Amino acid sequence: xxxxxxxxxxxxxxxxxxxxxxxxxxxxxxxxxxxxxxxxxxxxxxxxxxxxxxxxxxxxxxxxxxxxxxxxxxxxxxxxxxxxxxxxxxxxxxxxxxxxxxxxxxxxxxxxxx
Numbered sequence: 001x002x003x004x005x006x007x008x009x010x011x012x013x014x015x016x017x018x019x020x021x022x023x024x025x026x027x028x029x030x031x032x033x034x035x036x037x038x039x040x041x042x043x044x045x046x047x048x049x050x051x052x053x054x055x056x057x058x059x060x061x062x063x064x065x066x067x068x069x070x071x072x073x074x075x076x077x078x079x080x081x082x083x084x085x086x087x088x089x090x091x092x093x094x095x096x097x098x099x100x101x102x103x104x105x106x107x108x109x110x111x112x113x114x
Contacts, residue, residue, distance in 0.1 A: 009062035013045045020105035024098040028054045032106040039070045053092035057099035060086040
């Protein structure tokens, strides 16, 4: 599935509990925004200026993380996205890694906030 700008998870969030932004090796930028209550991801949004593989990977991560506990969300892997066919195995590998890494950094933002 190629995520589009009409994607339910696409867009920025004004007041997230946690967020992260990373620029990938290809120049694509990825942002994740999380609303977390009781260690559960209640809402998630992503924003990217990237290619189709980057958008598809971000959508796949957001869909998997929505409603999950923080610990469960930390089990989402780039390999899982690649094996599922939601990004191209060769051209999209770095996109899957970028999406998962950005999610992890947003979770870290939440976990490391005093």
